Amino acid sequence: MVGRRKAFAQRSGPNRPAWVAAGIGLLLTTVAAFAIARWERRANWTEFEGVAATQLIEMQNGVNEYVGRLVTLRTLFESANEEVTRSEFEVFGSRLFEHHPGVLRVSWLPKVYRKERAEFEASAVSDGIPAYHFKSLSGGAVSVAPDNDFYYPILFSTEPKTSSVYGMDYATDPIRWATLERARDTDAVAVVPTRLFKHDNGGDHGVLAVVPVYVKGTSRATVADRRRNLTGFVIGMFDLGSLLTSVRTARAESAAVILTAFPPSPGGMEQAQPDYSSISSAPQVIQALMKEPHWSGTLRIGDANWQVKGMPAGGHLTARHDRAVIVLAAGWAVTIFLCVYLGMASRNSRELALANRRVLELAQTDILTALPNRAFFLEQLKQAGADQKQHLHGVFSVLMLDLDRFKNVNDSLGHAAGDALLRQVAVRLRSALRSDDVLARLGGDEFAIIQAAHHDQRVNSIDLASRISKLIAEPFDLPGHQVEIGTSIGIALAPEHGEDREQLLKKADLALYRSKSAGRNCFTVYDEAMSAELEARNTLEGDLRDAIARCHFEIHYQAYFDVESGRRRGAEALIRWRHPERGLIPPDQFIPLAEETGLIVALGEWIIRQACDDATLWPADTRVSVNLSPVQFKQAELFDVIVSALKKSGLPPERLEIEITESVLLERAAENLAFMERLSATGVSLALDDFGTGYSSLSCLTTFPFNKIKIDKSFMGNLSAHYKSSAIISSVVTLARGLDMSVTAEGVETVEQLEGLKTLGVNFAQGYLLGRPVTAAELDKQPVIFRPRRDAA
Numbered sequence: 028m029v030g031r032r033k034a035f036a037q038r039s040g041p042n043r044p045a046w047v048a049a050g051i052g053l054l055l056t057t058v059a060a061f062a063i064a065r066w067e068r069r070a071n072w073t074e075f076e077g078v079a080a081t082q083l084i085e086m087q088n089g090v091n092e093y094v095g096r097l098v099t100l101r102t103l104f105e106s107a108n109e110e111v112t113r114s115e116f117e118v119f120g121s122r123l124f125e126h127h128p129g130v131l132r133v134s135w136l137p138k139v140y141r142k143e144r145a146e147f148e149a150s151a152v153s154d155g156i157p158a159y160h161f162k163s164l165s166g167g168a169v170s171v172a173p174d175n176d177f178y179y180p181i182l183f184s185t186e187p188k189t190s191s192v193y194g195m196d197y198a199t200d201p202i203r204w205a206t207l208e209r210a211r212d213t214d215a216v217a218v219v220p221t222r223l224f225k226h227d228n229g230g231d232h233g234v235l236a237v238v239p240v241y242v243k244g245t246s247r248a249t250v251a252d253r254r255r256n257l258t259g260f261v262i263g264m265f266d267l268g269s270l271l272t273s274v275r276t277a278r279a280e281s282a283a284v285i286l287t288a289f290p291p292s293p294g295g296m297e298q299a300q301p302d303y304s305s306i307s308s309a310p311q312v313i314q315a316l317m318k319e320p321h322w323s324g325t326l327r328i329g330d331a332n333w334q335v336k337g338m339p340a341g342g343h344l345t346a347r348h349d350r351a352v353i354v355l356a357a358g359w360a361v362t363i364f365l366c367v368y369l370g371m372a373s374r375n376s377r378e379l380a381l382a383n384r385r386v387l388e389l390a391q392t393d394i395l396t397a398l399p400n401r402a403f404f405l406e407q408l409k410q411a412g413a414d415q416k417q418h419l420h421g422v423f424s425v426l427m428l429d430l431d432r433f434k435n436v437n438d439s440l441g442h443a444a445g446d447a448l449l450r451q452v453a454v455r456l457r458s459a460l461r462s463d464d465v466l467a468r469l470g471g472d473e474f475a476i477i478q479a480a481h482h483d484q485r486v487n488s489i490d491l492a493s494r495i496s497k498l499i500a501e502p503f504d505l506p507g508h509q510v511e512i513g514t515s516i517g518i519a520l521a522p523e524h525g526e527d528r529e530q531l532l533k534k535a536d537l538a539l540y541r542s543k544s545a546g547r548n549c550f551t552v553y554d555e556a557m558s559a560e561l562e563a564r565n566t567l568e569g570d571l572r573d574a575i576a577r578c579h580f581e582i583h584y585q586a587y588f589d590v591e592s593g594r595r596r597g598a599e600a601l602i603r604w605r606h607p608e609r610g611l612i613p614p615d616q617f618i619p620l621a622e623e624t625g626l627i628v629a630l631g632e633w634i635i636r637q638a639c640d641d642a643t644l645w646p647a648d649t650r651v652s653v654n655l656s657p658v659q660f661k662q663a664e665l666f667d668v669i670v671s672a673l674k675k676s677g678l679p680p681e682r683l684e685i686e687i688t689e690s691v692l693l694e695r696a697a698e699n700l701a702f703m704e705r706l707s708a709t710g711v712s713l714a715l716d717d718f719g720t721g722y723s724s725l726s727c728l729t730t731f732p733f734n735k736i737k738i739d740k741s742f743m744g745n746l747s748a749h750y751k752s753s754a755i756i757s758s759v760v761t762l763a764r765g766l767d768m769s770v771t772a773e774g775v776e777t778v779e780q781l782e783g784l785k786t787l788g789v790n791f792a793q794g795y796l797l798g799r800p801v802t803a804a805e806l807d808k809q810p811v812i813f814r815p816r817r818d819a820a
Contacts, residue, residue: 056355056357057355059354060352060354060355063354070375071339072320073379074375074379075284075322075337075339076322077379077382077383078283078284079284079286079322079324079337080324080383080386081386082275082284082286082337083286083324083326083335083337084386084390085274086271086275086326086335087326087327088274088390089270089271089273090270090271090274090326090328093124093127093129093130093236093263093265093270094216094236094328094329095470096123096124096127097216097236097238097261097263098216098238099123099471100119100120100123100133100238100261101238101239101240101261102471103115103116103119104135104240104243104259104261105240105241105243106243106434107243108625108658108661109658109661109662109663110662110663111135111183112663113154113182113183116135116183117183117185120133120183120185121185124185127273128269128270128272128273129265129266129267129268129269129270129271129272129273130185130263130264130265130266131223131233131264131265131266132184132185132186132190132192132263132264133184133185133262133263133264134181134182134183134184134185134186134192134261134262134263134264135181135182135183135184135260135262136179136180136181136182136197136207136259136260136261136262137179137180137182137258137259138177138178138257138258138259139161139177139178139179139180140176140177141175141176141177141178144161144174144178147180147182148160148161148194151182151193151194154188155188156188156193156194157188157189159193159194160172160194161178161180161194161196162180162194162195162196163199164195164196164197164199164200164224165199165200169191169195169224172194172196172199175196175198175199177198178196178198179196179197179198179204179259179260180193180194180195180196180197181193181194181195181197191224192224195224197260197262200221202219202221203219203221205219206218206219206221206235206237207237207260209330210237210238210239210260211253211254211257211260212250212253212254213330214239214241214247214253215330216236216237216238216329216330217236217237217329217330217331218234218235218237218328218329218330218331219234219235219291219331220232220233220234220267220290220291220302220331221233221234221235223264232302233264233265233266233267234264234265234266234267234290234302234328235262235263235264235265236262236264236265236328236329237260237262237329238260238261238262238263239253239257239260240257240258240259240260240261241253241256241257241258242256242257242258242625243624243625244568244623244624244625245568245624246565246568246569267288267290267302267303267333268302268303268304271288271303272303272305275305283339283340284305284337284338284339284340285304285305285306285337285338285339285340286303286304286305286335286336286337287301287303287304287305287313287316287335287336288301288302288303288304288326288333288334288335289301289302289333289334289335289336290302290333291331291332291333291334301313302333306340316336316338319338320338321336321337321338322336322337322338323335323336323337324336324337390402391403391406393467393468395446395449395450395468396449396450396452396453396468397453398466398467398468398474399465399466399467399468400467400468400469401467401468401469401470403467404465404467404469404475404477405528407465407467407477408425408477408528408531408532411423411477411521422480422481422484422520422521422522422523423477423478423479423480423484423520423521424476424477424478424484424487424488424491424518424519424520424521425475425476425477425478425518425519425520425521425531425532425535426475426476426478426488426491426492426495426516426517426518426535427474427475427516427517427519427532427535427536427538427539428456428473428474428475428476428495428514428515428516428539429472429473429514429515429516429539429543430452430472430473430499430512430513431512431513431514431515431547431548432511432512432513433445433448433472433512434472436448436510436512440505440508440510444505444506444508444510447505447506448503448505448510448512449468449472451503452474452499452503453468453474455498455499456474456476456495456498458498459491459494459495459498460476460478460491461479463479464476464477464478464479465477475535476491478491484520485520485523485552488518488520488552489518489550489552492516492518492550493550495514495516495550496513496514496516496548496549496550499512499513499514500512500513500514500548513547513548514548515542515547515548515549515550516539516542516549516550516551517534517535517536517537517538517539517540517541517542517550517551517553518538518550518551518552518553519531519532519534519535519538519552519553520552520553524553534553534557535553537553537557538551538553538557539551540557541557564620567617567620568620568624570606571604571617571620571621571624571626572626574604574606575626575629575630575633578633579604579605579606579607580602580603580604580605580630580633581602581603581604581605581611581802582600582601582602582603582634582637582638582641582802582803583600583601583602583603583800583801584598584599584601584641584651584800584801584802584803584806585598585601585793585798585799585800586598586793586797586798586806586809587599587652587771587791587792587793587797588793588797588813589790589791590781590784590785590789590790590791591785592812593812593813594811594812594813595649595809595811595812595813596648596649596650596791597649597650597651597652597684597791598645598649598650598651598652598806599651599652599653599654599686599793600634600637600641600651600652600653600654601614601800602614602630602634603800604616604617618656622656622657622658625658627656627658627659628658628662631655631656631659632668634653635653635668635669635672636671636672636675636676638651639651639672639673639675639676639678639683640676640678641803642676642678642683643676643677643678644803644807645807646811647682649682649811650681650682650683650684650712651678651682651683651684652685652686652714653683653684653685653686654686654688654716655685655686655687655691657688657690657691660687660691660699660702661695665702666702666705666706669683669685669706669711670709673709673711679710680709680710680711681710681711681712683711683712684711684713684714684734684735685706685711685712685713685714686715686716686737687703687713687714687716688715688716688717689715689716689717689718689727692727692731696730699731700730700731703731703732704732707732707734712734712735713731713732713733713734713735714733714734714735714736714737714771715727715728715731715733715735715736715737717737717739718736718737718738718739718759725762728762728766728768729766733768734768735768735769735770735771736759736762736763736768736769736770736771737770737771737772737773738756738759738770738771738772738773738789739773739774740772740773740774740794741774742755742756742772743772743773743774743775743776743780753787756784756787756789757787760787760788764788769790769791770788770789770790770791771789771790771791771792771793772784772789772791772792772793772794773793773794774793774794775792775793775794775795775796775797776794776795776796777796778796780794780796781796781797797813798813
């Protein structure tokens with residue numbers, strides 16, 4: 028036995044190192060191959076995730092552009108001083124979404140009350156929409172909409188006028204109505220997948236995006252404010268598949284990744300059918316996603332999330348084990364090969380990290396101007412606030428900038444010129460800042476600056492704003508044009524005006540609003556009075572809206588008399604607000620606000636109708652005079668409003684006199700002339716009010732068909748003692764006679780003034796001497812012939 032063992036040891040001894048080496052080599056080779064195979068899978072998967080994430084970011088940016096353009100369409104309604112017409116909507120909407128596949132239609136849904144239904148349907152038919160009527164979508168079928176308290180029908184759309192979508196009332200479809208309510212209450216874009224009642228793209232499903240539109244200048248701070256001030260919705264219907272196909276860039280990485288987007292569903296359950304897949308064989312992709320590992324991400328559209336799943340389509344993103352096979356075959360070269368491979372893998376990881384960093388930079392950069400965008404600015408502002416709290420002496424400023432007259436450049440020269448102008452503005456703003464200041468473009472023509480600490484922050488902020496104003500005021504050279512714009516700036520100081528970013532942004536915005544109200548092209552530093560003024564203005568505006576809805580207004584009439592005979596020839600309608608708490612409010616305290624918010628349109632229409640109704644009870648030779656606001660003059664339906672008031676009241680047109688101030692004649696001369704000639708042709712008289720206090724030339728008397736000149740009361744005070752006033756009035760009377768016009772003098776308060784006017788040849792007089800403004804009932808009690816007794820008190 029011992030001999031046999033010795034013999035085996037002698038035979039195996041020389042091969043033992045080989046076996047050991049072979050065993051160790053085999054073990055190392057196997058371990059190395061296994062490790063490399065695992066590493067390859069991880070590296071490929073990491074690279075795949077990076078490419079998939081990049082593709083998702085590109086898709087998100089593309090979708091955001093579509094949604095941003097839809098939000099831009101809202102500004103057409105909220106920035107307009109007069110009602111947007113169908114043609115304006117169609118032109119603006121078509122240009123905004125030109126060359127943007129995936130947009131099925133863009134529409135305007137106004138809020139229509141039951142009493143307005145017939146008027147809206149008739150208006151749409153007159154606009155060229157055949158057989159237009161409100162349509163119910165209840166029960167999944169289209170039918171004539173029943174009577175409801177309110178409707179949200181499609182009134183304007185980029186669809187042809189013969190399309191069946193016109194009149195569809197979105198309030199009758201539960202899913203769409205819930206989406207409208209969500210958008211209204213959150214003042215945000217609400218999105219939902221929905222069934223199409225009209226589908227020309229081959230499918231019967233689309234994505235509905237809803238943008239709420241509120242009355243211009245109104246508050247939307249609370250849900251109650253938003254519900255009260257809502258005027259309608261801008262909606263976009265998208266084919267998500269076509270939209271995402273157009274957004275994804277055609278690169279090798281795109282073909283190597285299969286992306287599939289699943290729509291949101293109630294209860295959070297995963298949808299079985301996707302809205303989009305990058306390859307045509309969607310069922311096979313769904314089966315593969317259920318069996319194989321996949322990558323997941325979220326595509327946010329408005330307030331809804333689409334789940335995006337991705338998997339490699341093959342090529343370099345698919346895990347392969349070539350290197351592991353080579354290691355197994357190479358044997359003893361495993362160590363060298365492993366070192367080389369790890370070096371290569373490390374380099375790939377570094378490149379991937381750099382690519383991810385670049386993606387993050389793009390997500391925080393405005394592509395047009397190469398400036399940081401809103402997200403980056405808010406993050407920097409948050410950081411600046413945190414630094415300020417940690418360092419008690421740290422201060423900084425926030426400057427909000429809005430370009431003046433930029434819209435004129437966009438409208439007259441096109442969006443390409445506007446983009447070029449924004450890039451030049453960005454260059455000039457950079458030149459005015461230090462390296463530690465932050466400049467960002469918030470969107471549109473809005474910019475913002477975080478100015479780092481100075482020894483005197485207020486003085487330096489004002490100095491910076493002044494330099495920026497001068498820089499932006501210099502002419503800009505665009506291709507083929509030279510344009511001039513300005514900038515309005517609002518300034519808030521930290522910590523003086525607040526410590527967190529919400530406070531600073533709000534107060535800088537208030538200061539910016541003050542700059543715009545002050546005439547633009549200036550800058551304003553926030554003070555506490557601005558918040559009080561805003562609160563008081565919002566309160567007064569809310570009371571005014573409520574007063575219009577509840578008809579808390581009265582018309583007082585101030586008579587005017589024939590100077591020769593002393594007989595009453597007419598009365599001027601003057602509006603008064605009967606406030607339940609503040610009593611009778613004169614017009615100078617609420618008319619400017621009504622003009623700014625557009626409420627003067629509804630209020631002015633009521634004044635015209637009420638004045639015509641009251642005048643029907645007066646003697647046949649007595650006229651009623653009604654003042655028109657410049658805002659009313661821009662109303663397209665003003666002529667129809669006046670004619671309708673005359674028709675309903677039965678008042679002859681010859682007994683209505685419309686008073687127009689000189690400021691109205693300075694704008695839209697051709698349109699104003701056409702309107703006045705049309706009105707004059709009906710028999711309505713036109714009077715030039717406050718003559719001598721405006722800026723219009725005497726040519727307006729020959730250009731526009733006026734029947735009367737009203738001399739402002741400022742000329743009455745020195746009539747008896749100052750020969751210049753008498754000379755001016757005498758000249759006006761001579762001019763009026765030559766043009767076959769009559770003359771009314773306002774502000775007559777003494778018998779001497781009345782006698783002087785009679786001597787100068789003035790036709791009519793009006794003032795406290797002859798009668799104060801009174802209600803219609805009190806006017807009926809006054810004598811129709813004036814007999815002077817004493818001066819007005």
